[in-house]
Amino acid sequence: MFAVILLPNFRLQAALRFREEMDAQPVALIDQQKPKAGVLEISESAALAGVMPGQTSPQALARCARLTILSRSLGEERSARAALLEIAAALSPEIEATADGFCTANLRGLRVIDWQALGAGVVAGLASLRLHAQMGIGPNPDLAFLAARHARPVLVVQSPAAFLANLALHELDPAPELLALLCDWGIHNLAQITSLPRGDLVDRLGPEAGRLWERAAGQMERPLRIVRAAEEFSEAFDFEHEIDTAEPVLFLLRRFLDQLALRLGNACRVAGQMTLTLPLANGSAYERTFTVPSPTADVDVLFRILHTHLDGLRLDHCATGLRLVVTPTCAERQQFQLFETPLRDPNRFGETLGRLAALVGEENVGVVEALDTHRPDSIRLRAPRFHELGNAATPADDFAVGLPLRRYRPPVAAQVRVVKHQPVGLESAGVCGAIRAVLGPYRASGGWWESDRWSTEEWDVEMEEGGLYRLARVGREWRIEGSYDEPLPGSRRGAPALVAKPSTGV
Amino acid sequence: MGISEDTLHPPAYICEHAERVAQLRGLLAEKFPAIQPKPGGIFRTGLADVDTAEGGLRRAALTELSTASGAGALFIHAMLDTVHRERCFAALVDAARSFEPDCTAALARLLVVFCADAVQAVKATDLLLRDGNVSLIMLDLQAVPLRQLQRIPANTWHRLQRLAEQTTAAVVALTPQPMVEAAQVRITAGEGWMLAAQRRWRRDLIAAARWHVFARRSAGSLTAWKGERESAIA
Numbered sequence: 001m002f003a004v005i006l007l008p009n010f011r012l013q014a015a016l017r018f019r020e021e022m023d024a025q026p027v028a029l030i031d032q033q034k035p036k037a038g039v040l041e042i043s044e045s046a047a048l049a050g051v052m053p054g055q056t057s058p059q060a061l062a063r064c065a066r067l068t069i070l071s072r073s074l075g076e077e078r079s080a081r082a083a084l085l086e087i088a089a090a091l092s093p094e095i096e097a098t099a100d101g102f103c104t105a106n107l108r109g110l111r112v113i114d115w116q117a118l119g120a121g122v123v124a125g126l127a128s129l130r131l132h133a134q135m136g137i138g139p140n141p142d143l144a145f146l147a148a149r150h151a152r153p154v155l156v157v158q159s160p161a162a163f164l165a166n167l168a169l170h171e172l173d174p175a176p177e178l179l180a181l182l183c184d185w186g187i188h189n190l191a192q193i194t195s196l197p198r199g200d201l202v203d204r205l206g207p208e209a210g211r212l213w214e215r216a217a218g219q220m221e222r223p224l225r226i227v228r229a230a231e232e233f234s235e236a237f238d239f240e241h242e243i244d245t246a247e248p249v250l251f252l253l254r255r256f257l258d259q260l261a262l263r264l265g266n267a268c269r270v271a272g273q274m275t276l277t278l279p280l281a282n283g284s285a286y287e288r289t290f291t292v293p294s295p296t297a298d299v300d301v302l303f304r305i306l307h308t309h310l311d312g313l314r315l316d317h318c319a320t321g322l323r324l325v326v327t328p329t330c331a332e333r334q335q336f337q338l339f340e341t342p343l344r345d346p347n348r349f350g351e352t353l354g355r356l357a358a359l360v361g362e363e364n365v366g367v368v369e370a371l372d373t374h375r376p377d378s379i380r381l382r383a384p385r386f387h388e389l390g391n392a393a394t395p396a397d398d399f400a401v402g403l404p405l406r407r408y409r410p411p412v413a414a415q416v417r418v419v420k421h422q423p424v425g426l427e428s429a430g431v432c433g434a435i436r437a438v439l440g441p442y443r444a445s446g447g448w449w450e451s452d453r454w455s456t457e458e459w460d461v462e463m464e465e466g467g468l469y470r471l472a473r474v475g476r477e478w479r480i481e482g483s484y485d486e487p488l489p490g491s492r493r494g495a496p497a498l499v500a501k502p503s504t505g506v
Numbered sequence: 507m508g509i510s511e512d513t514l515h516p517p518a519y520i521c522e523h524a525e526r527v528a529q530l531r532g533l534l535a536e537k538f539p540a541i542q543p544k545p546g547g548i549f550r551t552g553l554a555d556v557d558t559a560e561g562g563l564r565r566a567a568l569t570e571l572s573t574a575s576g577a578g579a580l581f582i583h584a585m586l587d588t589v590h591r592e593r594c595f596a597a598l599v600d601a602a603r604s605f606e607p608d609c610t611a612a613l614a615r616l617l618v619v620f621c622a623d624a625v626q627a628v629k630a631t632d633l634l635l636r637d638g639n640v641s642l643i644m645l646d647l648q649a650v651p652l653r654q655l656q657r658i659p660a661n662t663w664h665r666l667q668r669l670a671e672q673t674t675a676a677v678v679a680l681t682p683q684p685m686v687e688a689a690q691v692r693i694t695a696g697e698g699w700m701l702a703a704q705r706r707w708r709r710d711l712i713a714a715a716r717w718h719v720f721a722r723r724s725a726g727s728l729t730a731w732k733g734e735r736e737s738a739i740a
Contacts, residue, residue, distance in 0.1 A: 343595065343639045352637035356619055356630055364620040368607040379607060384617055386595050386639075402704035403711060404579040406604040406649055437701045462701035468576065482606065485576025485699045 001107040001115070002141045004148040005088055005122060006134045007080070010101020012041040014080035015070045017130045018237050018255050026064050030057060031072045040072065075236030075323060082232065083129050086263055087122060089229040096141075096224040102148075104141050106224055119154030125266065129259055138163075142220045146171060160218035165191040172215050178208060190216040231267070233260050234325040242281050242318035246310045249278070249322055253306050256324045257299045264328055270295040271302055272329030276309075280317040293346035295329045301347045302326075308351050312358030343386050353383065374446055375454055376472070376481065377407060402460075405470055407482035416471060416478040423459055423471060428480055434464040441473075460484070549642055549676035552588045553581075553712070559719035560691060563642070563676035568667045570689035571680045577695035577715060578648040578680045584712045585642060585678075586612040596642040597634050601627035602649035624650045628662055635669040635677065645679045655685060663688040692720045 007013055012029045016022055026046035028039045038056045049064035061067055077100065084103055088095045094106035112118050119135040126133040136147025138157035146167065147155040157163045167190045170179060187193050193201075194217045202210040214220045235256040243249060253276075264270060272295040278286040290305050306324075343349050356365045366381030417425035424435050440459035447453045457473040458481065468484035550562035563569055571581055582598065582605070589596045590612035597617040598605060601624045607613050617640065621627040624647055631645045647655055663679075667688035670677045679686050686692075696716045703711055 345639060348637055349639040352633055352639070353617075355633050359629055359633070360619060360621050360626060364603075366618065367616060368613045368618055370607070377606075381618055381620070384614075386615070386617075400583070400609055400708040402706065402708065403576050403699060404583045404608060404708070405606040406575055406579050406602075407606040409603045439701060439704055460701060460704050466698055468699060468701060468704070482604070483575060484579075484704070485574055487574065487698060 001110070001137055001139060002144040003088075003091060003105045003107050003119070003122075003135060003137045004098070004141065004144040005084060005103050005105070005126070006136070006145075006148040006151075007084060007101035007126075007131055008134065009041045009043075010080065011072055011077060012043060012070075013101070013131055014077040015073055016043075017076065017080060017259075018235075018252055019070075020130075022068060026051065026067045028057075028060050028067055028069050029072055030069055033072075039069075071238070073236070073238045075238065075321070079235045080131060082230065082234065083131060083259070083263055084126070084133075085227070085229040086266055087125050087129075090125075090266055091118075091122065094224055094226050095229070097227045098141075098145075102145075104144065104224055107137070115156040116154055119151075119156065123153045128262055138218075140218065140221050141224065142215055142222075143218050164194075164216060164218050165189070169193065169216075172212060174212050175208060178205065178212065181205070231269070231328055232325060233263050233267075233269075233271075233328055234323065235259060236321065236323040238321045239319065242320055244318045246313070249319065250307060250310060252322055253310075253324060254299075254303055256322075257302050257306075260324070260326050261297045261299045261302070264297045264326065267328065269328035270297045270331045271326045273327035274302065274306065275325040275327070276306060277323040277325075278315070278319040279321040279323075280315065281320055282317045284317070286313075286315055286319075291350075293343075293350040295331060296347060297331075298347075301351075304351050305347070305354065308354040308358070311355075346386070349386070374444055376444070376456060376458075377409070403468065403484040405482045405484060408480060411472065411479040411481050414471065414478045414480050416473075423461060423478075426461065426463065426469075426471070426480075431463065431467065431469060431480060435461045436464045437462045547674065550588065550592075551585065552591070553584055553715075553717055555717040556693060556719055560721060563678060564691055565641075565674045565676045566671050567677070567690040568663065568670050568686065568688055569676065569678045569691040569693060570684065570686040571678050571693045572682070572684045573648075573680070573693075573695040574698050575648045575682070576699050578646065580708075580712060580715055581678075581680070581693075581695075582644060582646065583609065583708065585644065586616060587712075589615050589642060592641075594641040595639065596644065597640045599627045599630045599634070599643065599645045601645070601647050604649040605646070624654050624658055628658060628666070631666060631677070632669065635666065635673055635675065638673045638675065641675055643675050643677045645677070648680045648682050652682065655681065658685075660687050690722050694718045694720075 012027065015029055016027065024045065025043070026049050027043040028046055028051055029041045031037055031040055038054050039051065039060050040053060042051050042053060046060075046064060046067055049067070051060045051063050051067060055063070057069055060069070081097070081100065084101065085095065085097060088103045088105045092105040092107055092110065096104045098104050115137050119137060122135055123133050133153065134148050134151040135154045136144045136149070136151050136157070137155070138144035138147050139160060143157050143160055143163070147157045147163070149171070169182060169188055169190065172190070174182070182193065187196075193213060196213070198210060198213045201213055211220070237252050237256075239248070260271070271292050273292065274290045276288050276290070280286060288309065290309065292302065292305065296302070353365060363381060367384045368379050369382045371378040371380060412428050412430060414426055414428035414431075416423045416427075422438055426433060426435055438459050438461045440457075442458040443456070444458070445453075445455035455474070459471040460468065461471055462468050466487040470481040470484065472479055472481045547565045548560070548562040549565055550557055556562060571578060573581070585596065586609065593615070595615050595617070597619065599619045599621060601621045603620045605618060605620075619627075619630045619634075621630055627645060627647065631643060634640060634643050663686045666677065667690070679689065684692060695718070
């Protein structure tokens with residue numbers, strides 16, 4: 001058996017998928033690239049109002065003043081086509097993208113008792129994606145196609161002869177000249193043409209009449225041009241007007257995700273990555289890719305990731321469209337170790353990282369990564385991947401020496417008095433006084449092989465009034481790089497400490 | 507700068523108010539059991555003084571570490587070792603961008619947030635607390651100018667404490683002087699360090715540091731601290 005899934009008015013359906021509010025309105029679809037082509041497709045209420053395909057927009061509006069005219073969107077059609085193929089691919093690996101809004105599946109080998117129920121399931125699946133479908137099931141692709149045309153919404157052809165007998169001849173779309181000739185002969189339906197001998201018909205009217213006879217008899221077999229449904233889950237929408245606020249974008253993203261989650265579910269996949277593209281009014285586009293820390297098809301989780309980002313997004317130009325591509329992946333199945341303490345909710349953590357990035361800037365959140373240089377303060381923060389960390393215990397760094405530095409970013413310029421090549425006094429905006437003891441100098445340099453050459457001389461100093469600092473001399477300039485320990489605010493050495501206890505004695 | 511005896515023993519009218527607050531809390535807990543703070547447990551620090559006194563840092567509670575900057579930085583690095591050993595995750599919210607990483611093993615488990623000021627740091631801590639994924643949150647305010655810290659309203663700390671109660675994270679605010687009224691535990695350290703410390707292994711410095719732990723007397727009392735819980739090893 002073969003199945004044909006047909007989406008009537010495919011281009012209009014694709015355009016109306018995310019415009020639920022227009023479901024009951026009269027709508028006509030035009031192609032802005034071909035304005036002379038006039039109205040391409042119309043909704044049922046527009047047809048009732050007298051609008052017809054092929055009319056120009058003013059003609060259509062003259063027939064129906066409430067008519068909404070939409071432009072065809074290739075992006076929206078691509079998404080609808082992908083959704084159709086995904087549903088068909090769930091039926092059989094042998095599917096053919098026969099035409100726009102029309103695909104054929106080879107169901108041979110499928111052990112189905114109730115074809116009607118199978119078809120109803122497919123139609124319901126497409127309805128959940130806001131696509132109205134008709135499905136025909138027959139012994140060959142042609143019969144299945146004819147059945148799909150007459151399906152309300154599913155038609156299974158059990159007896160081809162009975163089904164074909166009452167069909168009008170023009171259902172087979174013969175050449176106009178051939179159709180006119182046969183009509184002149186008084187042949188109007190398929191039963192009449194199959195009652196004629198095939199050989200005589202071919203002798204008189206040529207091979208085309210022979211093919212028509214075979215189709216009318218339900219004997220036309222043809223191989224399918226097999227396609228593989230691309231695993232790209234995307235939705236797109238072109239705005240009628242330029243958009244300068246986030247609300248419409250969020251509204252549509254929610255609908256996109258509802259649809260994409262269903263499609264992912266049908267394919268037994270979850271979202272591993274999302275790419276959001278906003279075409280802008282100046283012709284450029286804003287694009288951002290989000291990695292879902294713990295791949296999921298949960299709409300709320302995916303929406304929160306996008307919402308968090310859009311909350312802090314400021315663009316220089318208005319958005320003219322929206323496209324969301326979800327990269328599918330398999331759901332994670334992980335058995336945690338007994339003593340492992342993983343992130344409870346990696347997706348929530350990812351969302352929090354987004355909020356933190358919006359608060360402090362993306363470059364100021366993350367795990368520390370040392371750059372490949374010995375230059376002081378050469379670090380950067382990168383996005384953490386806590387959920388990817390293994391459970392293997394690595395040895396701790398037990399070789400650190402001295403107190404940790406609190407680095408001043410940027411360093412504080414200082415005047416240093418040097419006696420016998422050693423600093424003995426310090427004067428700066430924050431720290432002044434005599435230096436009691438020093439350690440150093442610790443010299444470092446690098447980059448001599450390139451233009452970014454650097455050299456520094458560092459000293460650890462203890463002030464007479466208390467406090468340990470790191471001084472650095474770069475060229476002729478001195479600066480305080482940071483502190484190891486500073487006296488408590490308002491206190492001096494010898495003054496009562498926070499808690500009256502003996503010194504650490506270090 | 508330090509805690510006076512008056513602070514440790516508040517006047518009678520404060521105790522009376524505290525009792526009424528405790529009664530009100532009891533009534534609320536009876537009426538709305540769902541909002542009862544969950545017992546949080548303990549985050550073991552590996553610092554002998556702290557672990558002896560309290561078992562470690564209290565989870566689901568705000569702890570104030572009020573020390574000089576050197577002890578604060580040492581505490582952060584000690585916690586990094588613990589995080590690495592326990593294979594959990596921690597966050598450091600650095601209000602003055604002063605954190606200098608000089609060990610590598612534990613850094614993969616530490617989320618660092620560099621903030622422009624104290625207000626931003628408090629907001630970042632708020633977000634991390636609501637997230638509830640990390641076991642330890644350190645809010646480092648020690649390098650922030652005092653004037654800026656004093657502008658943080660007291661109710662901000664109470665809000666953080668309430669948020670902490672809903673999680674299992676241990677939250678430590680590192681401040682240059684005691685200012686977090688809502689803290690359930692306060693940790694202080696001895697006096698400053700001398701240059702000779704720069705010649706010693708850091709693990710020895712951490713072991714040598716002395717920490718003094720003060721815990722709240724009861725959930726209802728707002729200002730009284732348990733002096734006897736101090737575990738300083740003189």
